Amino acid sequence: xxxxxxxxxxxxxxxxxxxxxxxxxxxxxxxxxxxxxxxxxxxxxxxxxxxxxxxxxxxxxxxxxxxxxxxxxxxxxxxxxxxxxxxxxxxxxxxxxxxxxxxxxxxxxxxxxxxxxxxxxxxxxxxxxxxxxxxxxxxxxxxxxxxxxxxxxxxxxxxxxxxxxxxxxxxxxxxxxxxxxxxxxxxxxxxxxxxxxxxxxxxxxxxxxxxxxxxxxxxxxxxxxxxxxxxxxxxxxxxxxxxxxxxxxxxxxxx
Amino acid sequence: xxxxxxxxxxxxxxxxxxxxxxxxxxxxxxxxxxxxxxxxxxxxxxxxxxxxxxxxxxxxxxxxxxxxxxxxxxxxxxxxxxxxxxxxxxxxxxxxxxxxxxxxxxxxxxxxxxxxxxxxxxxxxxxxxxxxxxxxxxxxxxxxxxxxxxxxxxxxxxxxxxxxxxxxxxxxxxxxxxxxxxxxxxxxxxxxxxxxxxxxxxxxxxxxxxxxxxxxxxxxxxxxxxxxxxxxxxxxxxxxxxxxxxxxxxxxxxxxxxxxxxxxxx
Numbered sequence: 128x129x130x131x132x133x134x135x136x137x138x139x140x141x142x143x144x145x146x147x148x149x150x151x152x153x154x155x156x157x158x159x160x161x162x163x164x165x166x167x168x169x170x171x172x173x174x175x176x177x178x179x180x181x182x183x184x185x186x187x188x189x190x191x192x193x194x195x196x197x198x199x200x201x202x203x204x205x206x207x208x209x210x211x212x213x214x215x216x217x218x219x220x221x222x223x224x225x226x227x228x229x230x231x232x233x234x235x236x237x238x239x240x241x242x243x244x245x246x247x248x249x250x251x252x253x254x255x256x257x258x259x260x261x262x263x264x265x266x267x268x269x270x271x272x273x274x275x276x277x278x279x280x281x282x283x284x285x286x287x288x289x290x291x292x293x294x295x296x297x298x299x300x301x302x303x304x305x306x307x308x309x310x311x312x313x314x315x316x317x318x319x320x321x322x323x324x325x326x327x328x329x330x331x332x333x334x335x336x337x338x339x340x341x342x343x344x345x346x347x348x349x350x351x352x353x354x355x356x357x358x359x360x361x362x363x364x365x366x367x368x369x370x371x372x373x374x375x376x377x378x379x380x381x382x
Numbered sequence: 383x384x385x386x387x388x389x390x391x392x393x394x395x396x397x398x399x400x401x402x403x404x405x406x407x408x409x410x411x412x413x414x415x416x417x418x419x420x421x422x423x424x425x426x427x428x429x430x431x432x433x434x435x436x437x438x439x440x441x442x443x444x445x446x447x448x449x450x451x452x453x454x455x456x457x458x459x460x461x462x463x464x465x466x467x468x469x470x471x472x473x474x475x476x477x478x479x480x481x482x483x484x485x486x487x488x489x490x491x492x493x494x495x496x497x498x499x500x501x502x503x504x505x506x507x508x509x510x511x512x513x514x515x516x517x518x519x520x521x522x523x524x525x526x527x528x529x530x531x532x533x534x535x536x537x538x539x540x541x542x543x544x545x546x547x548x549x550x551x552x553x554x555x556x557x558x559x560x561x562x563x564x565x566x567x568x569x570x571x572x573x574x575x576x577x578x579x580x581x582x583x584x585x586x587x588x589x590x591x592x593x594x595x596x597x598x599x600x601x602x603x604x605x606x607x608x609x610x611x612x613x614x615x616x617x618x619x620x621x622x623x624x625x626x627x628x629x630x631x632x633x634x635x636x637x638x639x640x641x642x643x644x645x646x647x648x
Contacts, residue, residue: 163396170400174407181411182602183595186418213451216444220454227461234468234490242493246632248559268557269535274542281537286636287471288489311543353557380488382473382636 240378241341241369243359245284248351250361252372260368263351265344265360266381272309280305282356289335289379294370298332298342300324305356329363331370335379341369417609421617425574426510433517442513452512456480456648459520463644464490467522472638474522477577477623478646479503484625486633494636496629499582503647504619512648522642523571529600530567531593535635564589565630568597571643576620579634581627621645 235255242251245266252260267284302322307314315321329343344350344360359381361369445452460478467474468490476485476492479501486494507515543549564584569577580590608615625633 163392166396167399170403174403178407178410182414182605183598186414186605187598189415189418213444213448216441217448217451217454220441220451220458224454224458224461227458227465230465231461231490236491240491244494244632246635247628269537271537271539272542273539278542283535283537286473308542309549311545311547311549349556352559380491380493382486382488382493382632 236378238377239372243381262365265355266353267357268353274308284357286381291333291375291377292336293334295332298328300328331366421615424614425617429514433514456516459516460646462520463522467642473636474642476644496625498623500624502622506619515647519645522644523573525569525641526572527570532563565627566593567634574618576618578622579630580624581630582624583627585624
């Protein structure tokens with residue numbers, strides 16, 4: 128006899144019979160072997176969720192909170208208590224620090240130097256830690272010009288520490304091959320007159336080697352953007368200031 | 383007559399399964415927790431093992447009794463590490479947690495210095511004797527891998543025009559220099575320390591949580607692999623720094639793939 132039959136046989140009210148029957152059916156349904164799989168799946172899902180939360184939240188938190196599990200500290204030998212010895216050690220330390228600082232200070236350029244931030248396209252003219260001038264510039268566009276498998280040009284400004292190898296007023300630009308390829312023009316012979324451009328580089332140029340220059344630009348509105356073929360373009364006033372402030376041999380820090 | 387027994391048996395079966403599975407989950411949690419603690423302990427032990435031998439030197443003994451001396455010792459270690467970084471031509475990173483600054487250096491010259499808005503470090507740093515950290519950070523650390531929410535510089539490929547007509551047709555596309563994505567990156571130091579750099583703007587928003595979650599997934603995978611093989615998992619104490627997004631991005635782009643990093647923690 129199941130519970131349902133017992134309840135029907137009792138003298139309780141009809142509402143209770145209805146309720147108990149419905150309850151009994153539900154229990155039977157739940158305990159049916161087929162529903163066990165559903166139940167198991169639900170349970171596993173909940174457990175997986177608990178484990179996931181544990182691994183992702185509780186575990187990192189616990190790891191960072193348990194000094195009790197840290198390795199015991201090694202007992203360091205007795206410390207010197209003699210004040211004279213302490214003073215002497217401190218003096219020696221200061222001497223060492225001064226020596227190290229001297230090494231680092233010696234790396235600071237003695238002449239004015241230029242710092243180029245290629246991401247923000249900004250320049251800073253510095254003398255030691257002092258900023259003499261700052262402003263916008265244009266650096267490499269990070270474009271790869273492809274003509275064929277063998278002819279590719281990467282337009283990027285080299286990073287690192289470069290040296291001003293020479294300076295020129297009223298520079299003339301001898302156009303390389305890519306300047307013609309980029310325009311869709313036929314590449315002329317090495318010394319063809321069409322290679323010589325007297326206006327594009329502005330009033331001054333500082334040679335950084337390997338074909339890279341710091342020069343002026345006709346496109347002042349593009350200052351602050353990465354649009355060049357690798358050279359560093361400055362506005363007219365900034366270029367003049369940099370040209371005058373930086374002798375040959377000055378350092379240019381590009382990052 | 384066997385019908386009434388079916389639910390009872392099922393109930394018993396269900397209860398048994400519930401007990402077993404609950405016990406299994408509890409065991410997994412307990413085992414994982416223990417392994418996690420052991421991982422921290424192993425890291426701490428490795429640190430003390432590596433740097434213990436020299437702790438008998440007078441300068442380290444003095445550092446234990448004199449805080450001022452300890453700070454100068456840490457500063458000296460910091461300078462030594464920066465000098466060691468002079469050997470590289472690439473940009474390197476200096477993180478000074480005491481002065482709250484991050485500096486990008488090129489051959490010893492700080493070319494980009496940023497103030498840190500917020501610092502968070504693993505408790506292991508505070509719980510371990512500072513002298514160990516001083517010893518550890520007296521030389522630069524190499525970051526042998528990294529992950530980030532943004533890409534480093536990528537080239538835009540442009541096919542050469544066939545003639546001037548094609549050149550004229552092509553519009554001059556100005557590059558987008560705005561920061562469209564949140565900037566988060568993680569540098570994994572070879573020494574086992576993790577440096578997380580977060581943009582200070584919207585530092586607790588959805589984007590950061592998403593980034594952290596993605597990062598934790600990888601850590602979780604490694605953790606589970608280790609504990610499944612009954613090995614103590616790796617634990618990497620972390621240093622989290624929050625700096626402005628544009629500076630964070632500038633630094634990230636300037637750093638080489640395997641940058642040298644100097645850290646001053648004391």
